[in-house]
Amino acid sequence: MSRVACLLLVLFTGFLPVSAQSLRVYSEFRRIDPFGRILRADQGGTVREVLSPAVARNAYASWLAAVTMPPGKPFHFYVAQNPDDRLRLTIYRARYEQHRGEWIPDRLEKIEGLRAGVGPETPVVEGQTAHLFWIDAWVAADTPPERLRVEAQVFVDDRWIIYPMEVRVESARVPMTMNRFVRPAPLTAPATAQTEGPWSRHVCGADPEKANGPLSPSIRRFLQRNAMQDAALAAERKDFWDREWCQAPTNPASQGEEAYLRTRARLIFQRY
Structure with missing residues (x-):
């Protein structure tokens, strides 16, 4: 399939009804339920389009990819990059748990390779129309500053749907930094709430309650990991993050997706 045809598929996908076949990539803070809806706790503000994300080196960058299909429809999900050796990419399939009448994704199952198949044997929620994948990209410390193409891809009915x-x-x-995980915020809390503990510990010197038990892959754990990276960058810049900031209720962890991502961008671009 030509690159132009792939882009046309992306454009037309945006005009299809929710029950049709579609693919969209969200920031790590917009969790999607098994029916294609953003969780109630994560709905605040304008949903950001993930088109040209900036990433730091010696760090992970993560996104959530939601594939919408009719119930029981088989498909394959892929992630590709060009050049093909710059990032260490990993795909995880999100599993759902029901809490307070809402299906919430958290536990992550690592997919071997960069291809995830969904078929009749795949465990699903009854009537499920959306499948959620966590895309993890490790950016090595010696990666040269440059622009890379990363694509989420779905193959279904002998055609490709591409999100570039x-x-x-x-x-x-x-x-x-040492990854010192803290007790996670509840599943029903906004996704950005998972960042509060790492910022309190690494920037403000607080000592929140540590995580207990084995740290298996989950959305909440990876949100904390990514926040520790942000906080480590911030902690190096004492002229910007001071005690007055730590005592204020306006730290980025409490302001929702857009405010948090703007803070992350300021750290990455070193704009203060």
């Missing part, structure tokens, strides 16, 4: 992203590797490099 231009990933911008910036010069910022996350310092080496």
